[in-house]
Every structure is written in structure tokens, then in C-alpha cells.
Amino acid sequence: MRAYLPGYDLHAPANLSETLDLLAREPGVWQPFAGGTDLMVLLEAGKLPHKRFVSLANLAELRGIEVRHNDVILGALTTYSDVLRNSVLETEFPLLCSAARETGSIATQNRGTLGGNIINASPAADSPPALLVYDAEIELISARGSRWIPYHGFHTGYKKMMLAPDELLLRIRVPRRTIPWRQYYRKVGTRKAQAISKVCFAGAALMENGAVRDIRIALGSIAPIVLRAVKTEDALRGGKLTPENIAVARDILAREISPIDDIRSTARYRLRVAQNLLEEFLSQLVR
């Protein structure tokens, strides 16, 4: 344990309004603490600069998965294990389940939360690509009120997001699609289990008469943020999946992402594999 533990405060307000009041009174001072699977690692490494944390553990409003007619609402404290236990998610949002299944280990899945994953804003996060492909919206709440915004565009740069210092992520909404889309998720990590991703690819497409009526592509670990590959989507939307079009899409993707060399992998590897995953996804659509 490389942190001076007595210097860290973790305070657990009894309810949501107490929490929001605290955040309003001292914006930026209190950081939200969800499952702890990211923050505790930083603490132990002596790399946690913040000292004051507010535990969300008592906040019932952040828990639960509500299945409605047109959408599913997930509380920010929904754990990966919660996701995996939900049959509607398994049937209609399999990419989110794949992401949950591949996040850390089962012990991590029992503690880690979707909200924590979003706010921690690692570009290597496993669930955000799935959420982007599902056109997720997120609800941010503060003492001043609440607002829903598209998740796409929430992250503006590495660990930068459109979140005011007094705001808390409350819920995530994913619209249910009436016609099922073809879906694909693949995470390429350092090993088969309990791995940080080197490249993560989520894709969904609505096919009609052999052409792409609509498509969503999102990737992780290839840019400072988890990325919706909108240029690649635009190039594919409305067209057929010929070898030429797929090759063009590969090129556009290469220019849309910006992978780097780091301790786990290389930019060249990430680029190549991202293109390969795109091609694998698209090839499956024509079968």
C-alpha cells in the first residue's frame, strides 16, 4: 500500500439529496466512489491524487435495471454481474453482456459498475463501445436538476467529459430496437481472461436487401476516448458490402482512429487489428 491511508476520506451519505448537496457545496472536492475497482488500484499504487471521496453505495436511485416498453434504464451502480443476470439485456443488448463478461474477473464484475466505467473514462474501457453502438443516453443529476444527454460526445478528450463538478451520473438509457440489428463485439486483450484491452470493437448493423441500411461502429483503446467511428459508418451506410467497399472502409477507419504505442502494445498492432476486426464484422454481415 503506497498511499498514506489516514489522508484519505471516504464518506457515505445516507441518500441522494445529501450527496448532491455535498457536491454542490464543495464542487470538485468530492469525487464519487462507486465499486472501487479502479480507484482502489490507484490508491494502492500511491497514484490517487484526490483525497476526498463520496461513496454512492447507499443510493438506491443509482441501482436497478428497469425494462420499459421502448427502452431499458440502468442505474449508474449497475454492476457487470447485474448486467449478466438480466435476460432482456442478454437477448437484446448482447454486446453489453459480452463486454461485461470480458471485464476483469468475476470478482471484478461483482463490484465494478457501468457508471464507474463511464466516469473513469479510460479509453480502454470495455462497456462504452457497446453503449455507443446502442445509442445510449446518460442522465446527469445535481442539486440544480437533471438532464439527459447522448453518451456519444460525452467524452471530449482524454479523461475529459461534459460533466459539471457538482454533477453525478444517475442513469443510463438504451433504446430498444424494434427490428433486431446484426451485432458484433470483440475485445482483444493481453490474454484470454482478465485483461486490459489492446483493441475493442463493437458493431451493429441493420441490413436490408444486402445493403447497409444503418450501422454503428465504436472502438476502444485506439484513441484518447472511446470512439464512435462516424466517418467509417457514413462510408458504409447505404452501400453494399463488396470487397472494394470493405477495403475502403478499412482505410477510412485507419485515418479515423489514432492508436498509440504503450506498455501493452503498439500503434501498428492496434491499427491493424482494428481494421481486421472491422473486416471480420463486415464479412459476417454478408453471410
Add this chain to the structure above:
Amino acid sequence: MEEKYFGHSVLRKEGRSKVTGRAKYVDDIAFPDMIYGATVRSSVARGRIKAIRYGDGIPWKEFTIVTAADIPGKNEIALMLHDQPCLASEVINHPEEPIVLLAHPDKYLLEEARRAVQIEVEPLPAIFTIEDSLAKRVIISGEDNVFKSFLVDKGDVDAAWASADVIVEGEYRTGAQEQLYIENQGMVAIANPTDGVMVCGSLQCPYYVQKALMLVFDLPANKIRVVQAETGGGFGGKEEYPSMIAAHASLLAWKSGKRVKIIYDRAEDMVATTKRHPSRTRHRTGVTRDGKLVAMDIDLVIDGGAYATLSSVVLSRATIHAAGPYACPNVRIRSQAVATNAPPHGAFRGFGAPQSIFAIERHMDQIARAVNLTPEELRRRNFLHKDQTTATGQIIHEAVNYEGLLDRAFRESDYHAKRERFARENPGATVKRGIGFASFMHGAGFTGSGEVYLASVVEAEATSEGVVRILAASTEIGQGTNTVFSQIAADALGISFDRIEIAQPDTGAVPNSGPTVASRTSMVVGKLVEEAALGIKHTLVESGLLCDACTEDEFVRACGRYIETRGPLRSRSQYEPPPGLLWDDSTYSGDAYGTYAWAVYVAEVAVDTTTFEALVTDFVAVQEVGKVIHPVLAAGQIEGGVAQAIGMSLYENVVWCEGRMANGQMTNYIMPTAADIPPIRVFFEEHPYPFGPGGAKGIGELPMDGPAPAIVNAIENATGLSLHEIPVTPEVLMEAMTEKVVAND
């Protein structure tokens, strides 16, 4: 001797305490007045220490602070040469070199204090590669950066080229590997000038630690007591390093007057302690058109890091194993261990052999291609047989049967059918499959006259209740020492396994049976256990209190009566070398080891061309081991070693940055999980070795040697890519595949 336990899978002696969490490892031990110790280390690779500053905001008066000036004896860690200081005083030679020790009762404050110590260093030029060391870009050790060199010269290699039809060259490299025992290094110490020093901790070799502490404290052996706590894995990583951490904990205890506990966290353990020696091996091999080896010229270099430590011995083993289990009349091996400014590399299961065996077994597949033979046919035409000689000129006296091992390995792995099927199915497949093998051997025990030099001793002692205690310094580190010794002793005496007690390794109570290394514990020390146990019985029989053929009850009663009337019932056994072993250190020739275990391993891989990931999908390990003492433990050794070697081949990549391991966390240093390891199918053959207990040979390190070349051979079979360096990460495979496609276009 009735074999009631030998050859059977009795329950592990200390198994119950392990599955219930009651086993006490060093961090589980606490004392009321205990304080914690921490180490301040260098952040630069090489330099001169100018000043040590103790920052503001820390109540330094509450701390015990130790530097080199506080060392009562010599500032040296005893190993082969004494070039490694216990604490750096004037110069730094590697990142993470220990400089200052701190102790305090509050471990959180201790961490703050550690961060607050500033070491002012004038940097000096440093070197980090084998190439730079050999080129003497900077001299960092001795006069030429060379810790040790060997020359093995059999026959006349230079003259033999003329009789070769084809000459094949290759260069092979292996990277560093972290032992990654799941229990970090740790030690508890109490020390003062009157009583001496006592340490208890996670270690493999209590007498190594004792020897090191004697030098650091300038105290005789009877003032230094070293006790082994339950140890959570070693793999060689706790062979020599514990001397360092024991010295540190003891120095803090000496100065503070308190009991001191130092436990490394994972980050410190990974960056600061030893790793497997990186290696570079160059082969130049002459072979006839029909595949007979006529000349092998081998150049082998290992990177020892900043201090010599055990590099000369690792080099020795690497050298002796470099030419493989093949009969070649002309072999020259020139080997060197060189210095770089990295933390010293050290013992890790296999100890040089995995490095040189990777090279020869990859090279054999290249030679096969060059003479248009299958890899197995090339091996068949060159396997060592009885009465032939190894590279060091050792005559093989046992009926080694590599053909049989190969046949069995191929049968169990369905090698030929798979090879044919993969060749058919791979074109156009996204996932390419391949199968490859390696044939190899591992010499058990210390090299040459090493075992004679160790002169290991085991004692046995009976209680009046008829419990027989085995006293040895050999440690249980998971491999089954306690169980195997108990089996051997129980059978020797014809009594119940439960009547045997293995004494805790404690230099104050047990004799020196040598270090727990070199695959020697069952084979060499186990034999001494047998003799010591028999010695107890012999004493009772000689005293007339027991007949040679007796029941357990009679044995128990005789123990009681003997002790009552004559006093302690003890027996002692000392190592005697097998007859006829001759080794010449000056020419590095002769009988390197009493015996070898022989093996053929087959690896099946799947290479995904979308992600460039290689996965081992099946593994067959066939070995001849003399006699299997405990089937479950023996298979466990092979399975664990294979898994570690799979890690070494594909996953475990040490990322270096100016001599420092940059990926020193389990998140970024990748060890295989349960999802990455295939079924590992283990098969034993038995041709008893006359000088091992019940005929057993040593096997602990054998499984580390074969998997890497088998896997990389399989990858070549799957993809056509000839890779010469491990680990083969997906990034490496991607670059190689891209190069190949470009070349083919």
C-alpha cells in the same frame, strides 16, 4: 524395502493447513513490538551517490535509518564473487539498487518517509544490452564486462566443416522472465550484538542466508539462525535474493533493537529482485546431406545484470545443455556471462537450460528444412544412445530411448494426423493450426563436483513415541518436499506415513542438506533421507532391541526402550558421489551430471490471423524420470513447469526502460490464467537410476526446458514463420506476418 507409499499419491503432508488457510507464511507472522522496514532504492541505472537528503514533513527522529555505514561486517552479499553490496554506498550500478533502509511502527508513515528520501546522484554512462556489453561501450564490471566464460571443445570443429555438406546458421534470443511466485518476498528479523541474528522468512536455502548474514554481521554460524516460514512459491527467485532482504531486515533490527518485518509489495518485488537471464545464442552447424551432425559451433551469451551473483553457474548449465541430446563428434561451445546495468539476473527454474535448449531445438527444425528432412527424422538420425558421448564427453551409461519417447509423444498427441490435417485445412483458414515438438534433457543435481562440494547432510531422530523426525535444510516450496521425504522415510522404516515428521528448516536445528535448487531435492537429498531413516533402524537392530523384520508396534516400542536406556536415537547420513563420475573443471569436460531426465514435448497451437494471437491448444509431455515417487506431485511439477514455460514463450514480456522494468505490475506483466492454459497431458517412463531413492531422477526444472521451442516450432508449422526470439507476442507475430506477406507479393 516395502513400497507402501513410494509410487503412490499420498495426501500432501501439509495439505490440510494449506486448504484451510491455516498455513503461516511470513506476512502472517506478527509480534506485538514489531516494526516495519522499507527500502529506498536508486532511480538511476548508474552513477555516483553525492548526497542523501531526508525531506521535510517527516518525524525522522522516530525512524530507524540504516545506510552502508551501519553494516557491522562486510558490505557484501555472499555468493560466487562478492561484488554485490548489501547497500550501495558510493556507486550505483543498477536501477532499484538498495541504498537506505527505514523502519517505523506505522507502515503508512513509513511509505511517506520512503518517498521523502532524496538520493542525489551524478549519473554515469550505462549499458543495457548484450551487444553494448560485449562491445565494451562502457566498462561497468571488472576489466571487460565479462563475469565468466566457458569453453567446451569436443573433437575438432574447425577441421570438421570440410565433411559437412550443408552449413546452417541461426541466432536465437530469449528475454528476461519474472518468477512471479504469488507470495512476495518477505522476512522478519531480530538482531543484537549479544544474541546474534535470527531471521524467519520466505526462502529456499536457509544456509545460503546464514552464510550471507555471517559476512554482513561478522558473526559465526552459531550466532546466525535462519528459519524458513511456509513459502508461497520460489522457482529459484528465492534461492539467492532472500540473503539480501534478510540482511536488510536484520540491519534494521540490529540498529532499532526491535523485531523488523519487511514485506515487498508486488511492484517492488517485480522491479527490484532477480529475473531469468536474457540470452543470445548463435549456432553454426555442419551436417551431411543425409542429416548427420558433424560439427556444432555454438556461441552463447547471457546477460547477468549489474553484479555477478549466480551468473557463472547459470552460464555453466546453459553451456552444458546447449548442444542438445544429440551425438555429434565435434562440438565447440563458447559462452560468456556479461554485465549490464540492470538489477542482477538470477536463478529461475531451468537455470540457463531453457535459454540454450530454446536455441538448439529451434535450430534443429531449421537444419531439418535445410536438408529436406522432417524435424523428427533429423532428430532420429542424431539422438544420443547408450555408450555415446555428450558435448562434454560424458559417456551415457543408461539405455536412453529417445525413439521410444518420440513415438509415444507422437502417438499421444496424434502428431502425424494433425500435421497432415492442418496442412490441408490451413490454406484460407482464419485460424491457422500447427503442431511442433522439442526433444531435450535436463541434468539433475549440481554440476560436476558440485554435489561433492556441498557435502549434504541429513539427520533423522526418533522420539520415544516412535515418531521419526527428518532434519534437513531442504525446503517445502510447493513441490512436495515434506511429502516425498515422508514417503521415503516411512517406506525405509516400514512404518506409517503419519509417524514421519519433517522438521521445520531452521539452521539452529537441522544440518545442511544443501540448497533447494537444481532438481536435487528428491534425487540427492531424498536418498540421504532414506539412508538416515535406515540408520535409525540399523541402530535399533544393532542394539538388539529390534529384529530386521518387525512390525510398526515393535518399532515404536524399541524406540521407547532405546531412548530410555541409551539416550537420544539419532542417525546421520552424508552425501557420497556415485562411483566413477569424473569431471574436469579446467577443460569443462567429463561427467557433468550423475544422470539426466530425457523428454519429448509436443505443442499444438492455433494462430488467429485476425488478431495475431497464438494460443496453445493442446500439450503432451513425455519424459523418462527414473521412478515416479508420487504420481500426483510429479505430474503437478510437469504441469506447473509447462504452464510457466507457456508464459515464457507467448505472454511474459519484460518491458525495459533504461535498465528498469517498466511493466512491474500484474496488470501489465502477463501471466497465463486458467483460460489461457490448455489441457497438459503428462506421461512418465521409468528406467530406474541406481543412485536415486527408489530409482528416481530429479524433475523439477525439466518441464521448463521443452515448451518454448516446441511452441515456436508449432507456430512455424502453422504459419511458415520462422521466429527466433521469445516471447512471441501478437505484436511480434503481426510484424513477422506482414513482412512475409510483403516479401511474397
Add this chain to the structure above:
Amino acid sequence: MIEAVGKIEIKCTVNGEHRQVHAYPMARLLDVIREEMHLTGTKEGCGEGECGACAVLMNGAIVNSCLVPAIEADGNEIRTIEGIASGAQLHDVQEAFLECGGAQCGICTPGMVIAAVALIQRHPYPSDAEIREGLAGNLCRCTGYQKIFSAVVRACQIAGKTSPEYR
């Protein structure tokens, strides 16, 4: 100087017993278990949630105790390796580990036993793939996992449950 936060009171049930300890709110549950409660069976292997040596059951679910802050233990039920056996009667998983050689050095064993217990609770008839997935969060350096897999299968047999397709 560094500002110090006060310790808080934590009340929880550990292995069926009510326990009350004081700890810093962000102290690791691992340290609370080992140092305040003196239950040293749970081990630290990495401090980053990667090795699983610190695994315990919290409200029946497996968690890495090195990543759980002490404050979250309050009001909850925790089961450590010490609470797996029923007195002298070993759990089926523990019996199986002994029989099959699932423990070598033993340091990963407490966490591995917890993981195996949790796995069998979720999947009474675990397939090969489910066993690998269930244990993937627990690293073992000694065994190569083979005999740990066997131990899980054996534990199910002892309990009278086997998957008919298990190979």
C-alpha cells in the same frame, strides 16, 4: 504535514460471527480481515485485483478484498477461507483439493477455494469452459491449473453432482 482522517466503526458478520472493528474508511478490506480481525488465511498477492489471492465472499458473491474499502463491509456478511470448513469437517472443495493435488505452495489456495466454492454455487454442473471462466480471476503459478480443474470436478462428484458431458 498530512491531515489525518479518523477511523470509523465497522460492524459486519464474518464467518457467521458478529465482528466490530475500527478502520480508516478507505482501508482495504483485506487489511481489516488480516490485521484487525487476525484472519490471516486471506492473502495479498498483487494489491491490484489481478491475482485473486485476496478473494472472499461478500454477501455470497466473490470479491477481491484488496479492492473493497472497509466502509463497504459495514452491515455485510463476509466469508473468508477460515469460514469454508464447518469446524473439523472440510468443505467438499477442500477435500477435493487435497485428493487431487490442487494445492502446491498453497498461497493462491485460499482465494482459489473461495473461487471454486462460488463457481459451484453458480454452476452446480460446471462445464470445462465454465470452470476455466470461474477460476480465470485466480492466478496460480505452481500447478498450471490442471489439478485445480480436477479438484472442482471432484468436489462436484463428492457433493453428488456431476455434469454428464464433462470430459
